[in-house]
Amino acid sequence: MQRRLKITIVESDPARAALIEESLLRAGPYDLNIVSDMTRLTAAIKSINPDIVLIDLDNPSRDALEELTLATAPLDRPVALFVDQSDANLTRIAIEAGVSAYVVDGLRADRLKPIIDAAVARFDMFRQMRTELAATKRALEERKVIDRAKGILMKAKGIDEEAAYALLRRAAMDQGRKVIDVAEALVSTAGLLS
Amino acid sequence: MTTVIPVGFVPLIDAAPLIVAVEMGFDRAEGLTLDLRRANAWSALRDMVSFGQVTAAQMLSPMPVATALGLGGAGAPLAAVAVLSTNGEVVCVSMAMQQRLHAQGYDFDFDDAHAAGRALIAAADGPLRIAVPFPFSMHAELLYHWMTALGLPAPANLDIRTVPPSLMAAALASGEIDACCVGEPWGSMAVEQGVGALLLPGSAIWAGAPEKVLGVRADLAERDLEPVQALIRALWRAGQWLGDPQSRTTACAMLSGRGYLDVPSEVIDRALSGHLTITSRGDTRVVPQFVDFGRYTPQAEHAAWIAGRLAARLGLNRDTAQRAAIATYRTDLHRRAVQTIPGYVPQPIPHDRSFDGQEFSTAPLD
Known part of the structure; x- marks a missing residue:
């Protein structure tokens, strides 16, 4: 054995x-x-x-x-x-x-x-x-940031959610960036102003 | 059409040439797309290169030499085709050791390796326990050289052990080690976390010591020349760009990205600018040549020196070890690649000496 x-x-x-x-x-x-x-x-x-x-x-x-x-x-x-x-x-x-x-x-x-x-x-x-798990986590994080960016735009410009998202998308297309990048920049800048 | 090359890296400031090559598009200018893969262990990078998961990887300068001597790993022989960085290490002491050094009247000048080493030896309470990130690393070689040159016998009074950088802060805090030698930003992060103080930059022990190399499989270096040569050229451009002080702010921002080092760019800037914060109270010191990305050519003398030291410590035949080591530093292949860069001027090779006046040398070999 x-x-x-x-x-x-x-x-x-x-x-x-x-x-x-x-x-x-x-x-x-x-x-x-x-x-x-x-x-x-x-x-x-x-x-x-x-x-x-x-x-x-x-x-x-x-x-x-x-x-x-x-x-x-x-x-x-x-x-x-x-x-x-x-x-x-x-x-x-x-x-x-x-x-x-x-x-x-x-x-x-x-x-x-x-x-x-x-x-x-x-x-x-x-x-x-x-x-x-990594892919899901990333998607979830990105959604949270985009939701916050939409919220900031809705409050600042008095527009609805759909219009806020359209604004983000247009800005992303104009700048040749991803929606998440524009949203991230907006959220961190808004953090400075508040 | 570009050739996609998977390349491994460990999140450290000396991964900068790889990160910059991608972010600045130096890879695409050479017809390549680098697919950077972040790893957490040096042994993982070595094995990924050996077994072909990545084509090339950032490696500690002794890694190809150790593999050639049959130390660690078991895969294919490796070749160093470029030097990615020179120096950039720090010796970091625990808070308890910092207090003992203070009590002795040591002033932390962050420059004089004689004074720092003697103070450290005097403050030791039993064998000096110092952690390095990998057994085959310039960190380990610098420490052995520094301490033995000052009369501390190894291994009797010097215990150099391997602790992964992510666990170094915990090891310093728990009192398991007295000091560590690591690549940035790990030293600065230990200062930020309040668990350590910086004692000395690696450049004060041996200015010009090759820290990281670009490693590929030796047979690949022979067989598949064009993509490897293009990679060598792309990383040369990245190193040149990093050498321009005006690039620094941009480089710090790139390195701090979530997919790369994922630490604040302000902490990365300390190493790239050489303005280091050495204590959690905010004391700062300036090191003119803390890390260098411009000494790009692999040198046989460096490989031979590393092999000589490993052979002496592990009881191997010195001549055989040095011959095997020199064959892993592919200066020939490197030169062929960089010579085709328009306007490339070879850098004169400086004769660097360690703090105690030693030279990197192939000594008994011709």
Whole structure:
């Protein structure tokens, strides 16, 4: 029987961490633990001594993990960013999905594949959710600014909402700018005058 | 028709050439459209370049060298094809350390690296704990050089550790570190948040130290010359534009944008003007050459120096390391690109010395 692999998930959002945990447990029996406190990251990982560390590709704390790629003491187990030499695509797919895997020296690629596959599926989902959320948030913010700009115009010129929006659109077209940019300029200028 | 090139950057003032190239249209003048992608981690940028998610990226000057020495990362070899910025770092101390330095009678002249370093060493309470943003960074190299030149042995009495810039303020406030060395605007932001005071600009330790480079995959530098050369030319124009003092206000406004640094333009202006606010009480100091965007040519001496230092610290063969490092700084390719710019005049290469009189040099190599 092979020893169970010990996997550490670095993730400060508990909901995301739970989802990654769940999909890894479906992929096989692993010893899982989660590190959520980024300020003690390297110390935590050194004491857990995992075989694999999974972390969001663009997590700023990855840069601190890079220290672990240097074995500074004789008993240290240096880790490396996982790159499968026999199947170069696996790492590329992982990076596209936004997950990076740090692996201890000498771990065989075939033991890793199901883990990376499971993590990739999760991170792909996170990425889609994040893109959608960002787009929705931006649209909402823009609507708020445009609504405020309309309100300012309605009050200042005694016009209705439709006329206020038409005014904003015309100004944007004349200046070759977006409606949101004109609205933003108006709101911040009005802030100075009030 | 323009070629779209995805390029990665980290929100720092030295991403300025990339941001300015887009905002001023220097990219389109070279037949390119830069698609800038903001990243939060240097390792993410390195991997995105290695695995082809971006064509090029802003990198810390030791990153291509470290990759060539097999330190960190695991992807393709990297090449530095331009120097995006020179200096622009600050050493920032915690409030507790600032008080100890004050109590010692240190006057925070923000200029003399000998005096600042000796004061810092004297004020240390146990090993000096200093954070840098990445293990392979000019920040780390400047600190090791500065402290060891003043007689502080590393690693016995000097603990240089990696803390992401977004967590630096918290680390200073909690007392986990005594100081940090970071790129602007992070130092000024720590002052703004009342958790730190600026001790020294990086230029006082080694004026002329290359801070950020433009990194591409080494095989791309060989294979796909034209877009890379056009990118080198576009960023040269951006650097020239940034060198004109009249551009400063506009540049600060561009950099402060929500999609870029997302910090007040007034804070960015401190670094670009060299008028830094060093304490939360509002004390200011002027640094004539705080950051420079005009020293654009990658230099073999710099790569060799970085490799020599990494090799000595990590127990690698020095000659092999330096040869591998020099091959990553593609001065040849860089020259071919800039020479085709009408009116381009090569800058004379200044001989910069560190605060203790050392030279960047390839020493045992010919």
